[in-house]
Amino acid sequence: MMLCPRNRASDRAQRVTHVAINGGQEHNVIQYNHMRNKIVERLSKLKPTKGEAVLALDIGTEFVKVLAAKLDDRIEILGANKVRQEAGAMHDGAIADIRAVTVACEKAISELERQIGQPLRKTVVGVAGELVKASATTITYRRKNHETPIAEDEMHSILQKVENRALENTEKQINRETNRDTKIRLINSALVGMDIDGYKVTNPIGFPGKEIAVQIYTAFAPLVHIGPMEAVCRELDLDLLAIATEPFAVFRAVVGDQTASNITTIILDIGGGTTDVAVVSNGGVEGTKSFAIGGRSFTRQIADSMDLDMAAAEKCKLALGSDALSDATRERILAAVQPSLTIWQAGVGMSLEEFGGLDHLPSKILLCGGGASLDQITEVLKSDSFLEDLPFAKTPEVKLIDPSALPGIKNRGIEEIDHSFITAIGLLWVAKDSLSS
Numbered sequence: 001m002m003l004c005p006r007n008r009a010s011d012r013a014q015r016v017t018h019v020a021i022n023g024g025q026e027h028n029v030i031q032y033n034h035m036r037n038k039i040v041e042r043l044s045k046l047k048p049t050k051g052e053a054v055l056a057l058d059i060g061t062e063f064v065k066v067l068a069a070k071l072d073d074r075i076e077i078l079g080a081n082k083v084r085q086e087a088g089a090m091h092d093g094a095i096a097d098i099r100a101v102t103v104a105c106e107k108a109i110s111e112l113e114r115q116i117g118q119p120l121r122k123t124v125v126g127v128a129g130e131l132v133k134a135s136a137t138t139i140t141y142r143r144k145n146h147e148t149p150i151a152e153d154e155m156h157s158i159l160q161k162v163e164n165r166a167l168e169n170t171e172k173q174i175n176r177e178t179n180r181d182t183k184i185r186l187i188n189s190a191l192v193g194m195d196i197d198g199y200k201v202t203n204p205i206g207f208p209g210k211e212i213a214v215q216i217y218t219a220f221a222p223l224v225h226i227g228p229m230e231a232v233c234r235e236l237d238l239d240l241l242a243i244a245t246e247p248f249a250v251f252r253a254v255v256g257d258q259t260a261s262n263i264t265t266i267i268l269d270i271g272g273g274t275t276d277v278a279v280v281s282n283g284g285v286e287g288t289k290s291f292a293i294g295g296r297s298f299t300r301q302i303a304d305s306m307d308l309d310m311a312a313a314e315k316c317k318l319a320l321g322s323d324a325l326s327d328a329t330r331e332r333i334l335a336a337v338q339p340s341l342t343i344w345q346a347g348v349g350m351s352l353e354e355f356g357g358l359d360h361l362p363s364k365i366l367l368c369g370g371g372a373s374l375d376q377i378t379e380v381l382k383s384d385s386f387l388e389d390l391p392f393a394k395t396p397e398v399k400l401i402d403p404s405a406l407p408g409i410k411n412r413g414i415e416e417i418d419h420s421f422i423t424a425i426g427l428l429w430v431a432k433d434s435l436s437s
Contacts, residue, residue: 053078053116055123055238056427057105058246059229061090061296062272062370064104066112067417067424068120071432074257076410077425079115080417083108087310092292093129093274095228102235109236123238124431125229126246126423127187127221128274131174134219134245134288136192137166146210150196155204158214163189166218174222185226188219188248188430192284217285219245242434247276247288249426250368254401255283256429257408265364266396268348268381269423270371272296275344277351279362286358289351295371297340305336321375337376345380352390360393368401368422 058065065082069075089100113120139162143150163186174182194201196209204212226243233240244252250269255261261283269276271294279286295317303313316333319325325333352361365381380386381398400419404411409425411417417425 052122053118053120054241054428054431055109055112055120056424056431057109057123057125057233057238058421058424058427059090059095059101059105059125059232060271060370060423061085061093061274061294063420064101064108065421065424066105066108067421067428068112068116069428071428071435074408074410075425075428075432076412077414077417077428078412079112080414080421080424081108081112081115082416082420083111090273093132093271093290094127094225095232098228098231098235101228102232105232105236121237121239122241122431123233124242124244124427124434125233125240126249126427127225127229127243128246128271128276128290129221129225130274130290130292131178131182131225132187132219132221132245132288132290133170133173133184134188134217134247134285135166135170136215136217136286137162137169138213138215139165141212141214143210143212147208149206149208150204150212152205158212159191159216162214162216163218166216167220170218170220174220183223184220185223186218187221187226187243187245188217190217190248190285191215192217192286217248217287219248219288221245242430244427244430245288246271246423246426247278247290248285249423249430250276250401251278251280251285251288251426252429252433253406253422253426254280254366256406258283264362265366266352266362267366267368267401268372270294270367270369270377272370275347275369275371277348279352279355279358281358281362286355289354291347291351293340293344293347295369295374297344298337298371298374301340302333302336306332318373321373334376337374341376341380345383345386348381349386349390358391360391361396363392363394363396365396365398366401367398368419370420372400372419 053068054071056067063082063084067080068078083104085104086100089097095101109120141158171184174184192215194204195213196204196207197211201207246269250267263280263283265280267278273294273296274290274292275294276288276290278288299310299313299317302316303310320333378398382395401422403417403421
């Protein structure tokens with residue numbers, strides 16, 4: 001029985017979850033999933049008809065955010081909406097109450113459908129949380145017949161070995177952290193780099209060579225996280241094109257259609273319950289980390305310290321960047337959020353320390369997510385206490401991601417789209433990648 005019926009036909013095309021593969025350089029990416037042919041065949045049945053919009057569904061701790069867009073040469077955004085989640089619906093970025101989340105999604109999507117004047121069925125969803133693990137794995141493969149040109153089948157085999165190694169390592173890591181046997185699924189894969197006998201190549205097909213070094217970004221999520229999202233989509237009668245890790249989605253939003261991008265940056269997506277950290281080097285994502293502190297922590301500290309409800313505390317937090325507060329009130333709010341800011345700073349620092357393979361961290365930090373609205377975030381990221389133990393070559397430039405400056409996006413003047421919608425924009429790129437693969 002549908003929790004929230006939307007008057008849709010019951011006979012459905014078979015739903016699939018597709019592994020989105022894109023490294024910011026589409027013409028250089030090698031498709032290697034061993035089920036690729038079957039997935040592509042099934043996805044072809046779900047491709048939008050001419051003029052049909054695709055839905056990006058960003059299920060966050062504080063809000064459900066949705067975008068509708070047409071996916072042509074560019075992504076044309078047709079409408080946007082967001083609905084606040086019930087308390088307890090989410091926990092650390094993961095769904096805790098399927099029914100409550102479904103109700104919020106239903107409200108957000110129904111209003112969006114009313115805005116654009118058409119139903120929305122084909123969707124891509126984001127997943128986040130501390131147990132969503134992503135990293136770049138490198139493997140060196142020695143070929144027996146090094147004078148023979150590399151064929152696609154051989155590359156698929158090599159890349160599958162890298163993926164399997166990443167799966168084994170991630171399962172062990174999650175099992176250590178949870179002290180239980182946790183089943184996980186590959187969510188995103190992207191080719192980061194490849195060398196043949198020390199010579200960098202973008203597409204190895206047709207090259208001879210003895211030694212191939214492959215670096216691939218892979219992201220995995222526990223089935224206990226993915227299952228509820230699939231359940232929500234079933235209840236809403238949505239065709240699920242893809243599930244993507246939210247840090248990867250933000251990366252896709254930043255790179256956009258710049259297929260030859262050499263962007264190097266740190267991306268911080270500060271949501272209500274979690275902060276996602278992504279390091280991008282020369283247009284490829286090196287890895288992502290997540291920890292369970294977000295904007296709600298700051299709001300809760302204000303509420304507790306000043307004896308306010310969460311709604312009033314949120315208003316106080318957002319007012320810190322304006323002239324609406326007295327000096328005394330501002331000082332009280334700053335004192336209230338400081339403990340959470342200190343812990344958050346430590347979380348970002350520890351996440352960045354795990355990228356030990358980089359000689360220097362990128363000197364640009366891009367912020368997005370509703371939690372990034374707090375002005376003190378930028379101050380923390382430029383403070384000596386944050387920078388002293390991290391390998392920055394210089395003080396980084398820190399700024400909010402401007403949706404209007406994202407490449408490959410056409411916005412029909414929808415004012416609601418701000419830095420809190422960046423993940424949803426990235427999910428549209430994942431949908432485009434999935435349907436064009």
